[in-house]
Amino acid sequence: MRALIFGASGQIGVPLVARLRDAGWAVDAVSRTAREPSPGITWHRGSLDAMPAVPQAFDAIFSCGPLDGFARWYRGAPVECARVVAFGSTSAAVKHDSPDAAERDVAARLAGAETTLFETAAQRGAAVTVLRPTLVYGAGRDATLTRIASLARRRRVFPLPRGATGLRQPVHVDDLADAAFACIDNAAAAGRSYDVPGGETLAYREMVARVLACLQPPARLLELPQPMFSLALRGAALMGIGAGLGDAAVARMREDLVFDTGPAARDLGYAPRPFRPQPGMFEPPR
Numbered sequence: 313m314r315a316l317i318f319g320a321s322g323q324i325g326v327p328l329v330a331r332l333r334d335a336g337w338a339v340d341a342v343s344r345t346a347r348e349p350s351p352g353i354t355w356h357r358g359s360l361d362a363m364p365a366v367p368q369a370f371d372a373i374f375s376c377g378p379l380d381g382f383a384r385w386y387r388g389a390p391v392e393c394a395r396v397v398a399f400g401s402t403s404a405a406v407k408h409d410s411p412d413a414a415e416r417d418v419a420a421r422l423a424g425a426e427t428t429l430f431e432t433a434a435q436r437g438a439a440v441t442v443l444r445p446t447l448v449y450g451a452g453r454d455a456t457l458t459r460i461a462s463l464a465r466r467r468r469v470f471p472l473p474r475g476a477t478g479l480r481q482p483v484h485v486d487d488l489a490d491a492a493f494a495c496i497d498n499a500a501a502a503g504r505s506y507d508v509p510g511g512e513t514l515a516y517r518e519m520v521a522r523v524l525a526c527l528q529p530p531a532r533l534l535e536l537p538q539p540m541f542s543l544a545l546r547g548a549a550l551m552g553i554g555a556g557l558g559d560a561a562v563a564r565m566r567e568d569l570v571f572d573t574g575p576a577a578r579d580l581g582y583a584p585r586p587f588r589p590q591p592g593m594f595e596p597p598r
């Protein structure tokens with residue numbers, strides 16, 4: 313069996329490739345960076361916008377990179393493949409009515425890409441499944457919890473605004489790789505999108521507190537009144553820290569972002585782990 317993977321070098325792509333290799337698949341992977349060959353994987357240097365020459369037929373195609381680029385490529389690609397599994401994001405639902413125009417744009421692109429994928433697959437008689445993760449962690453490469461851990465390691469303290477009690481469901485990269493792998497040969501998942509949240513629902517402040525507590529040595533959570541937090545954030549921005557944490561993201565810390573594991577559990581046997589952080593999960597790979 314042969315698979316084509318986009319994003320094979322990414323935090324979800326790496327464990328997915330491992331599962332495919334263990335199951336005896338030959339993997340063709342596209343990367344924008346030249347990479348050393350390794351057993352079972354053929355790297356092709358290129359990108360979704362500048363595709364290298366790859367074989368024309370696969371048993372499965374996986375997208376673990378940007379969904380909009382993948383949907384565009386798939387629409388025009390001369391490739392034969394009956395099974396496509398692509399990662400999207402719950403951001404499509406969370407950010408569609410954000411006060412931040414850039415966030416609304418992200419949501420619109422994700423939703424548009426899903427539509428394009430399903431339309432293209434229907435024309436080709438292929439089966440597509442889209443998996444929408446919540447907040448991803450586990451490989452020391454995510455932009456939220458690993459970033460928090462990295463700042464906290466340096467300063468021994470991490471500030472949050474008081475009232476950061478919105479519910480979250482952090483999801484481990486290995487559980488997402490399992491979900492993608494479970495889509496292969498799964499007729500029930502054809503033509504469907506699934507939310508794939510983590511296995512525990514907890515308050516934002518509790519999620520951060522657990523990360524800080526697992527560090528060696530542990531760091532302290534400092535809860536500040538909103539005006540003080542805004543001031544601290546402005547100071548951090550001047551030092552080049554806290555980029556990407558806009559007003560909309562701060563306001564969302566009070567909002568519940570909760571998704572149902574039920575459909576993925578029923579169709580894919582999806583059983584994500586509870587949130588039990590270990591220090592190694594937030595250390596960037598060497």
Ligand SMILES: NC(=O)c1ccc[n+]([C@@H]2O[C@H](COP(=O)([O-])OP(=O)(O)OC[C@H]3O[C@@H](n4cnc5c(N)ncnc54)[C@H](OP(=O)(O)O)[C@@H]3O)[C@@H](O)[C@H]2O)c1
Nearest residue numbers: 319321322323324343344359360376377399401445447448
């Ligand atoms: N991180 C999260 O919290 C989160 C949450 C919800 C959904 N998701 C979704 O899950 C998927 C995977 O996310 P991730 O966090 O694992 O990503 P990641 O670690 O940032 O990896 C993304 C991969 O995409 C590849 N890529 C980027 N641009 C590309 C292009 N133009 N052409 C070809 N490949 C390209 C990169 O490969 P090379 O560098 O080797 O080219 C990279 O390995 C994405 O669809 C993301 O939107 C992530």
